[in-house]
Amino acid sequence: MAAELSFSDEIANMMYASHGNPIRECIQCGTCSGTCPAAEFMDHTPRQIIGMIRADLKDEVLASNTYWSCASCYHCTVRCPAGIDIADMMYALKRYSMWKKSYQEGLIGPAFSESFVKMIAGSGRSFEPQLAPAYLFKYGPRGLIQEAQMATSLVFKGRMPLLPRKIKGLENFQRMVRRIIPIGESS
Ligand code: SF4
Ligand code: SF4
Known part of the structure; x- marks a missing residue:
């Protein structure tokens, strides 16, 4: 029977650009936390979250908002x-939490990410009005009106199309996306 992977190995396996388990190489120096512009919005700093992954504190990591607050800078x-x-590790944590459907309640990120990936897989293009329901209602009626005004202005200036458009060679693109992310299947 195959040995069960540690949480740290699971996350390392979901990092696209890594070989082995780079998470084990962390020396807890704190440079990442000191340089992170989003650290003040995170439940745990990047140094803390990597330490928690190494300690296999899976439930605590999945309950943290840290990787959903990462700005990918x-x-x-x-x-x-x-x-x-570390930025790739934050993406791996997002993918893992989406895969396991285990993330902090009330976050905009998971619904937004899912809508975005499905939209790209469906048409090959970003179409902002399709994304809006994933986050607009979190901002209440005032935010809704402000966004609607902005969208109307963009449409009139020709900066945003009124209807979604598809790219050429969409089927090839969709085949490629499905090989990378199963969630990319259009529904
Ligand atoms: S991940 Fe952060 S704490 Fe760990 S070695 Fe790199 S900069 Fe230092
Ligand atoms: S990539 Fe994310 S975790 Fe790293 S410094 Fe930028 S915001 Fe912070």
Whole structure:
């Protein structure tokens, strides 16, 4: 019987650009946390979250908002003395939590990400009005009106199409997406 993977190995396996388990190389120096512009919005700093993954604190990690607050700026990745692609690790955590349907309630990120991936897989293009329901209602009537005004203005200026458009060679693109992410199947 195959040995059960540790949480740390599971996350490392979901990092696209890594070999082995780079998470084990962390020396807990805190450079990532010190350089992170989004750290103040995170339940746990990047240094803390990587320490928690190494300690296999799976439930605590999945309950954290840290990776959904990551702005993907890659500051941490380029500065990490251990060469860990922390931004890629944050994406791996997002994918893992979506896969397991286990994330903090009330976050906009999971619904937004799912809508975005399905929209791209369905048409090959981003179409903002299709994304809006994933987050607009979180901002209440005032936010809704502001966004509607902005969208109307963009349509009149020709910066946003009124209807979604598909790319050429969509079937080939969809085949490629399905090989990478099963969630990319259009529904
Ligand atoms: S910068 Fe790299 S080595 Fe230092 S705590 Fe962050 S992940 Fe670990
Ligand atoms: S990529 Fe994410 S975790 Fe890293 S510094 Fe930027 S916001 Fe912080």
